[in-house]
Amino acid sequence: MKFKINFFKHLGPGSLVAAAFIGPGTVTVCSVAGVSFGFSLLWALVLSIIATMVLQEMAARLGLITQNGLAENIKIQFHHPLLRFLALFLLFSAIVIGNAAYEAGNIRGAVLGLQSAFDLHPNTIYPIGLGLLVMSLLFSGSYKFLEKLMVTLVILMSLSFVLTAILTRPSLADVFKGVFIPSFPDSSMVTIIALVGTTTVPYNLFLHAALVKEKWKKGTDLKAVRRDSLRSILLGGLVSISIVIAAAASQLQEVTKVTDLAVGLTPLYGSMARYFLGFGLFAAGITSSMTAPLAAAFVARGCFGWEADMKDYRFRLVWMTIVLIGMLFASLQINPIELITFAQLTNGLLLPVVAVFLWWVVNKTHLMGIYKNTLFQNVLTFLIILVALLLGLRSILKVF
Numbered sequence: 594m595k596f597k598i599n600f601f602k603h604l605g606p607g608s609l610v611a612a613a614f615i616g617p618g619t620v621t622v623c624s625v626a627g628v629s630f631g632f633s634l635l636w637a638l639v640l641s642i643i644a645t646m647v648l649q650e651m652a653a654r655l656g657l658i659t660q661n662g663l664a665e666n667i668k669i670q671f672h673h674p675l676l677r678f679l680a681l682f683l684l685f686s687a688i689v690i691g692n693a694a695y696e697a698g699n700i701r702g703a704v705l706g707l708q709s710a711f712d713l714h715p716n717t718i719y720p721i722g723l724g725l726l727v728m729s730l731l732f733s734g735s736y737k738f739l740e741k742l743m744v745t746l747v748i749l750m751s752l753s754f755v756l757t758a759i760l761t762r763p764s765l766a767d768v769f770k771g772v773f774i775p776s777f778p779d780s781s782m783v784t785i786i787a788l789v790g791t792t793t794v795p796y797n798l799f800l801h802a803a804l805v806k807e808k809w810k811k812g813t814d815l816k817a818v819r820r821d822s823l824r825s826i827l828l829g830g831l832v833s834i835s836i837v838i839a840a841a842a843s844q845l846q847e848v849t850k851v852t853d854l855a856v857g858l859t860p861l862y863g864s865m866a867r868y869f870l871g872f873g874l875f876a877a878g879i880t881s882s883m884t885a886p887l888a889a890a891f892v893a894r895g896c897f898g899w900e901a902d903m904k905d906y907r908f909r910l911v912w913m914t915i916v917l918i919g920m921l922f923a924s925l926q927i928n929p930i931e932l933i934t935f936a937q938l939t940n941g942l943l944l945p946v947v948a949v950f951l952w953w954v955v956n957k958t959h960l961m962g963i964y965k966n967t968l969f970q971n972v973l974t975f976l977i978i979l980v981a982l983l984l985g986l987r988s989i990l991k992v993f
Contacts, residue, residue: 606804607825609884610649610797615751615829616881617702617874618695618791618936623833625934626788627840628847630778632763632771635837637785639772641792642830644977648793648948649801649826651955651966651974653818656802657809658964663802664895666954681896684950689915691943692796692889696882696919698936700724703878704923710871717924724920727882731912749876751832753858753869758835760860761842768838786984787934790941792833793981796888798951803891812964882919886912945981952978 626634652663659666664684671677704719713719777785801822809818839858858866887903890911894901901908952974956966966974 606653606801606808607649607821607823609804610645610794610801610822611825611829615832616699616791616877617705618698618787618881618934619829619833620836620870620874620877621702622784622787622791622934623836624840626784627837628843628845629784630781631841632767632837633776633778634781634785634788635768635771635834636773636775637788638792638830638833638837640980641789642826642833644789644981645793645797645830646823646826647970647973647977648798648951649822650819651951651970652798652802653805653822654815654964655951655955655961656805657815657818658812658961660806660810661802662891662895663799663951663954664892665898666802666895666960667950668895668898670954670957670960680950683946685892685896687943687946688796688799688889688892691939692885692915693918693922694936694939695794695796696885696915697922699878699882699885700727700919700923701878703875703882706871706874706876706878708871709874710868720920720923723878723882724916724923727879727886727916728913730879731883731886731916732909749873751828753862753873754832754835754839757858757860758838761839763838763842782984782987783934783938786941787938788941789944789981789984790936790938792830793941793944795943795947796885796892798947799892799895800884800888803888803895815964882916885919886915889915941981942985945978945985948974948978948981 623638626638655666656662661669664681667684668677668681671680700720700723703723707713707719805818839860842860858870862869890903890908893899893911894908897907899905899907903909952966952971955961956971958965
């Protein structure tokens with residue numbers, strides 16, 4: 594019991610970041626990447642993990658030093674009312690659109706988990722029921738409760754995929770080739786953007802900046818903040834890589850339904866794989882379904898300047914709206930694999946917009962003082978934004 598208390602005592606908001614990007618989208622997109630392209634897209638996943646470390650550290654540092662969220666800091670920097678309105682409108686729209694799509698994928702992913710575990714037939718009542726469950730959990734307004742719940746579920750799911758990847762005994766030469774030699778197989782661009790979107794989640798930047806001040810208050814805490822962030826993102830990255838490796842070893846030709854995803858866990862669980870995958874997807878869907886609406890609410894609070902905590906009716910109204918939109922789209926008769934992949938694609942395309950605003954604010958000397966970006970951090974951030982833009986443009990051009 595003492596270990597458990599100390600364990601959660603030293604956890605910070607980085608655990609929410611890990612919980613957010615280890616969701617149904619990660620399981621689905623990484624499985625599709627492994628089944629369709631083997632290890633050849635691991636480079637995109639590794640680059641996304643590095644980008645996540647850089648951007649989340651910036652967001653956490655901004656929140657710690659200013660004791661304000663990302664949206665609040667951006668609002669402060671624009672003195673002209675029109676420019677301020679346009680900037681906040683762009684950010685708020687991007688987050689609402691991205692989170693609504695993400696929420697639909699999360700709820701649908703949780704439903705897929707239940708269908709896999711209990712062999713349920715598709716029914717619109719399931720997304721509605723899960724949406725109401727998410728609302729009831731969020732309505733408690735307890736950050737600590739949500740944190741502990743998410744961390745526990747994420748750890749359980751993570752261990753399954755990591756152990757499965759080890760049991761498949763992949764060729765290390767092929768794995769390293771996929772990690773260090775970028776390639777663009779035919780029809781892989783949508784999957785590459787989705788891998789970026791499911792790892793470097795734009796709304797996590799707002800969530801991290803807003804929540805870091807709940808645990809830490811001074812610049813001297815920066816080392817602890819960075820340690821918390823790095824540890825959580827590495828865990829999430831390890832799980833994502835493990836899913837790709839497990840899926841690549843499954844010998845499937847394509848992923849079209851949820852039971853296909855269970856094949857990746859067969860080496861570990863055998864005939865019980867569908868049940869473990871089902872409960873894992875359900876847990877991932879529920880955890881991610883709570884973080885997306887919370888992030889949107891934090892953004893709205895910053896944009897509109899509310900002095901509101903998590904129990905304020907305005908804060909709750911925002912996340913309720915996101916959950917309701919997610920419930921609506923999750924209830925539509927859309928191929929769940931395509932819906933989840935589309936949600937990650939949306940995130941990947943929105944990433945450069947949010948990253949540019951974060952980069953701009955964290956370089957303000959009067960705001961950050963000695964904690965502003967170094968030259969090395971700026972070079973890394975520039976390269977991340979450039980790559981994200983190029984991938985996004987290439988994806989859009991292929992559509993047309």
